[in-house]
Amino acid sequence: MKCIVGLGNPGKKYEQTRHNVGFMVIDELARQNQWSLNQTKFRGVYTTEHVNGEKVLLLKPQTYMNLSGESLRAFMDYFDIELDDVLVVYDDLDLPPGKNRLRKKGGHGGHNGIRNIIEQLGTKEFKRLRIGVGRPSVPMSVIDYVLGTFDKDQQTAVKDSIQHAVKACEAWIDQPFNEVMNEFNAK
Template sequence: MTKMLVGLGNPGEKYTATKHNMGFMALDLLAEDFGLSFKQDKTFMSEIAETFVNGEKVYLIKPLTFMNESGRAVQPLLAYYNIDPEDLTVIFDDMDSPVGRLRLRQKGKSGGHNGIKSILNHIGTEKFNHVKIGIGRPKGVMSVVNHVLSKFDDEDAQPAQEGLGKAVDAMKTYLDSNDFMKAMNGFNE
C-alpha cells in the first residue's frame, strides 16, 4: 500500500504563510515532525518528500502548478506511483469554516475551491480524503481573492496555527492507524 498526502498552495515567496497555503504549511510541519525535506521534481511539477510509516510508503506532495492547476500535478503522480484515489489525501484551506476549524471527509465536491476543482477534473472522482482547515470569510469589504492571498491578522494567527497542528495530528493518526475514519472521528469539529 502507498499513500499520498497532497498539500495545496501557491509556490513562491510572496505566497508563503498566506491563507491559501494552509496545505503547504501543514505538510511542512508534518515533514518536520518526520525529519523529512522536500526535493523539487520538475517532471511532476511538485516538491516531494517520502518516507515509510508502519511499512507503508508515504509521499508528501506540494504541487508547484499554482492552486488553480493542482490537478495537473496530482493526476500524473497518482498514475506514476499507481496510487488509488482512495489512498489520496488532500489538505487545503476552507473559507466556509471558522479559522482553525478542522473538517475531514472521505469524499466531496469542490465547494468552490479551485484547487479541489482542478483535482476533481483531472482524476475524475471525488472519492479521495479531504482535510479542510478553516480560514474564515473575508472581513469587511475585502474580496475573496485578497482574503485567501493575505496572511492571517493578529486575531486569527493563533487559531490558524492551532488548526495546522490539529491537521498534522490527524494525518499522523491516519498514517499510524491506516484508518481515515479514525482520524475523522478523532479530529472532526
C-alpha cells in the first residue's frame, strides 16, 4: 500500500498559490493516470486506486494547512496505513522554484502543515517530497508570500517541478524509496 498526501488549503481562493503546490502535484498525478479524487471523508478528499497490484491512496486534506495532520492521522487509522507507506508532498521556502528534494525524515522547517503532521503522528520520520517555492525577493511576510501566486518567471520552473514530482511519486509506487531518492534527487 502507498499513501501519497499533498498539502494545501481548500477553496478556489488558494488554488494557484505557492502553499498549494502539494495539491497541484496530487491533482496532476490523478489527471495523468485518469483517477478522480471523488471520495470525501477524514476531513479530506481522496481516491483509492490499484497499480500493478499495489493499492495507492491519494489524499488532499481539507482542514487548511495548519491542521493537515488531523486528516492524515484519521486516514491512516481507517486504512491501517503504515508510516513507512506514507509520502507527504508540500511546498518548501528553502528550495528555489523548480527544485525538488526527497527525504526520509526531518523537522518541520517552520512549515505549519508539517509541524501538525509531526504532532499527530508523534514522529519526524516520514517520507517527504519537498517542492521548492523559493523565498520572497522583496520584503514581505512569509504568509503573504506562500499565499501568493507564482511570479511569471517562476511558472515554467514550477510546472517542470510538478511533472518531476509526479514521476517521483509514480516511481515510488514500484521502487524502494532509497532508489527513488537517488534517482530523483540527482536530477
